[in-house]
Amino acid sequence: MHIIGALVRLYALPVTKIIDITTDRFHQDDTGSYLTIDRHPVLLPPTLGRLIKDQIAQPRTTTRMRRALDEASPYLLPGKFPHRPRNPHGVGNLLRQHGLPVLSARNTAMIEAVTTLPPIVIADLFGLHPSTAETWAKYANDSWTHYLAARGQPAESVFSSRACGPVAEVPVQLARRPKASAEGDAGSGV
Template sequence: MRAAGSLLLLFGQHLTHIIALTPGHLGVQDGHQTIRLDSTPIRLPQLLATLLTRLVEQQPRQGWRGNTPVTWLFPGSRPGSHRSASSLARVLTRHGILIRSSRATALIQLAEELPPAVLAPLLGLHVITALQWRRRAATDWTTCLQARQQAIGRLHQNKN
């Protein structure tokens, strides 16, 4: 759950995208672990890289899983299927991770730091969707400045 929660909190991924990740999405580039959420590999923080590597290496190989190749980072209870998004959502919520607000916070943070043309191929978003997140992240200080100037103006009027 730490790995799935980290993917949600760091990269704002839909749970349906997280559960569909395979070991093929992981890689190494320039000696660093990466994940490919769309077309561009993203360098992973070391702790998350370790968690994801363990998911691949230490999946239980008993029962039917012993005869099934590792195809999902988050395998389901049926052979060859991945975990369901609803069961993952329940577990994450039980651990205090609110899905919708966590995803929005992650995407707004990323949109503040990266232009939409860079963000879209990193996270598998459409460019227009990345642009919408950028607009949500944009801080418009003009109303704050106007309110401050009006307050200062009233203060000066009261002194006179």
């Protein structure tokens, strides 16, 4: 479960994509551990690299015929049957039981990713459609178009409201004090 949780939180991968990862998508060299998520290898944190390496060397499955089935499985996270991945609904439920709400963790990771890198890079790295990555950037209010437009402007105009985009006006409703009843005020002596 650590591998799945880390991939959701770090790379905003959906559980359905994680369970389909095969062991041939992982490799190590002198510079670190890499996992090919879509077309490009992504550098993994050392701890996650060790977890994946251990999982490949000693697969943990939910089947009772572990060793015979695990050696033939191409999946990083094999299911009950050797040539099938784990059930995404079961994995999602297990993650929630361990305190990882998958959807909110994935949303947080995606917003972090699009605020760190341009959406087109995120789309290419994680196998998303460019418009999907751009939509996430809009949710994060960080589409990078303002940055690109500002590069050609003088520094003092970069921080103007037009360069930063429209500011949403949120109506503020003040809490009103309840009116005191005539009976309550008369008897209080204040």
